[in-house]
Amino acid sequence: MATLFSLPLSSSAFLSSLKNSLNQSTFPRNKQTLHFKTPLSVHSLLSPESDPPPLAIQTFWQWLSSEGIISSKSPVKPGIVPEGLGLVAQRNIARNEVVLEVPKKFWINPDTVSGSVIGSVCGGLKPWVSVALFLIREKKLGDDSKWRYYIDILPEYTDSTIYWSEEELSEIQGTQLLSTTMGVKEYVQSEFEKVEEEVILPHKQLFPFPITFDDFLWVFGILKSRAFSRLRGQNLVLIPLADLINHSPNITTEEYAYEIKGAGLFSRDLLFSLRSPVYVKAGEQVLIQYDLDKSNAELAMDYGFVESRPERNAYTLTLQISESDEFFGDKLDIAESNGLSETAYFDITLGSPLPPAMIPYLRLVALRGTDAFLLESIFRNAVWGHLDLPVSRANEELICQVVCSACNSALAGYHTTIEEDEKLMEDENLDPRLRIAVGIRAGEKKVLQQIEGIFKERELELNELEYYQERRLKDLGLAGELGEIIFWEPK
Numbered sequence: 110m111a112t113l114f115s116l117p118l119s120s121s122a123f124l125s126s127l128k129n130s131l132n133q134s135t136f137p138r139n140k141q142t143l144h145f146k147t148p149l150s151v152h153s154l155l156s157p158e159s160d161p162p163p164l165a166i167q168t169f170w171q172w173l174s175s176e177g178i179i180s181s182k183s184p185v186k187p188g189i190v191p192e193g194l195g196l197v198a199q200r201n202i203a204r205n206e207v208v209l210e211v212p213k214k215f216w217i218n219p220d221t222v223s224g225s226v227i228g229s230v231c232g233g234l235k236p237w238v239s240v241a242l243f244l245i246r247e248k249k250l251g252d253d254s255k256w257r258y259y260i261d262i263l264p265e266y267t268d269s270t271i272y273w274s275e276e277e278l279s280e281i282q283g284t285q286l287l288s289t290t291m292g293v294k295e296y297v298q299s300e301f302e303k304v305e306e307e308v309i310l311p312h313k314q315l316f317p318f319p320i321t322f323d324d325f326l327w328v329f330g331i332l333k334s335r336a337f338s339r340l341r342g343q344n345l346v347l348i349p350l351a352d353l354i355n356h357s358p359n360i361t362t363e364e365y366a367y368e369i370k371g372a373g374l375f376s377r378d379l380l381f382s383l384r385s386p387v388y389v390k391a392g393e394q395v396l397i398q399y400d401l402d403k404s405n406a407e408l409a410m411d412y413g414f415v416e417s418r419p420e421r422n423a424y425t426l427t428l429q430i431s432e433s434d435e436f437f438g439d440k441l442d443i444a445e446s447n448g449l450s451e452t453a454y455f456d457i458t459l460g461s462p463l464p465p466a467m468i469p470y471l472r473l474v475a476l477r478g479t480d481a482f483l484l485e486s487i488f489r490n491a492v493w494g495h496l497d498l499p500v501s502r503a504n505e506e507l508i509c510q511v512v513c514s515a516c517n518s519a520l521a522g523y524h525t526t527i528e529e530d531e532k533l534m535e536d537e538n539l540d541p542r543l544r545i546a547v548g549i550r551a552g553e554k555k556v557l558q559q560i561e562g563i564f565k566e567r568e569l570e571l572n573e574l575e576y577y578q579e580r581r582l583k584d585l586g587l588a589g590e591l592g593e594i595i596f597w598e599p600k
């Protein structure tokens with residue numbers, strides 16, 4: 110879902126700077142091991158063979174009916190599909206037809222937590238942490254929870270990399286996704302320790318059962334893969350039933366398939382409304398596009414799948430002005446005046462040109478020696494324009510060499526070649542997590558090769574490029590079109 114809640118930290122924060130050469134993750138063997146045993150006791154509903162639908166789905170459906178959320182005329186019903194559970198059309202559904210509407214009283218969001226018995230102790234928590242704690246508590250309450258029928262249909266895990274074992278993670282050795290995954294898990298661990306100390310342990314009467322990091326990681330993955338965010342007035346909200354909607358790579362419409370709207374002219378209630386973006390035949394699954402802007406690494410971490418479209422492959426280059434640079438202050442000032450800072454992250458997508466600010470920033474970082482005059486304050490207003498074009502052969506050569514060697518050392522961190530990955534992909538029975546791993550590492554390598562190719566080609570053109578001094582002489586009318594110096598000749 111396009112808008113599943115985002116972390117208050119950028120994945121880029123975990124990537125090392127180009128200064129230390131491109132990110133080279135090492136497989137963190139000593140980090141915490143994830144266990145695949147059930148973190149909480151739930152019934153798995155992910156068996157595609159089950160027919161009729163498992164009891165838990167039937168009970169969930171009956172609960173929704175008895176609460177008046179759905180009627181016998183509902184155009185969709187939950188069903189077992191290849192992606193786990195999904196929404197199956199009960200009749201032909203027109204494009205843009207509303208398939209379900211869920212009233213606010215069935216949403217789970219920070220307001221639900223505030224109004225619950227744990228509301229008074231969750232006041233200062235981050236929205237996602239309070240919803241996480243609420244959901245874990247409701248799950249542990251079992252039959253005593255109002256939400257039990259919903260919780261019973263939640264999966265034990267997805268294929269998100271946060272749930273992968275060490276062995277599975279070793280398949281993404283060298284990738285940015287590995288460092289992002291480890292960073293996210295560390296973040297979840299630290300949030301868990303904080304909430305355990307500040308809320309769970311001091312309020313034993315509200316949490317009379319053990320709550321572990323595994324529980325917390327489970328719920329984090331549930332929120333990441335199912336909560337909607339950036340909806341009108343809602344930062345993070347779980348919408349039972351609507352969260353059964355699966356993603357289709359074939360739906361590429363930019364419009365969101367869902368919205369929050371008023372329940373009617375005379376009602377102050379709100380409804381979450383889900384539309385089908387395409388025509389769907391009876392018996393087929395209603396699907397939406399979760400987010401066209403997410404990279405495969407983001408899809409893998411948030412939902413546990415990747416797509417084969419080339420533009421989903423991305424690599425984040427982290428560039429940095431070193432504090433030990435003798436011109437650090439001037440360079441930082443110039444970067445900041447142009448909307449950048451000491452560290453800059455550039456997301457590079459397979460098949461797309463480099464982000465426009467990347468080369469000027471690289472030239473700025475590499476500026477030294479006789480080129481440093483451009484850093485003088487008289488150039489301050491014009492310097493970014495100068496950096497947009499080659500400054501000097503030495504500067505241009507340096508950026509080419511640094512980027513190529515950084516790409517090479519990043520490429521050396523992967524344990525397979527693109528050819529080996531592509532061969533593996535041909536196996537239709539490849540384990541889903543291995544398919545994700547192979548797709549990610551092949552994609553990152555392709556982007557790195559693309560970046561390296563751009564700078565290698567540039568290196569070959571160094572003699573043909575026009576640099577600052579020649580442009581300056583031309584501007585002053587002192588150089589000809591071919592770069593030859595025009596001398597003043599006395600009459």
Ligand SMILES: C[S@@+](CC[C@H](N)C(=O)[O-])C[C@H]1O[C@@H](n2cnc3c(N)ncnc32)[C@H](O)[C@@H]1O
Nearest residue numbers: 192193194267334335352353354355356412414
């Ligand atoms: C919002 S939930 C959708 C309901 C989910 N299928 C279930 O069984 O509860 C999102 C999760 O569904 C699965 N999913 C959705 N679309 C998928 C796709 N195109 N391929 C593989 N898994 C998908 C992933 O596990 C994802 O994390």
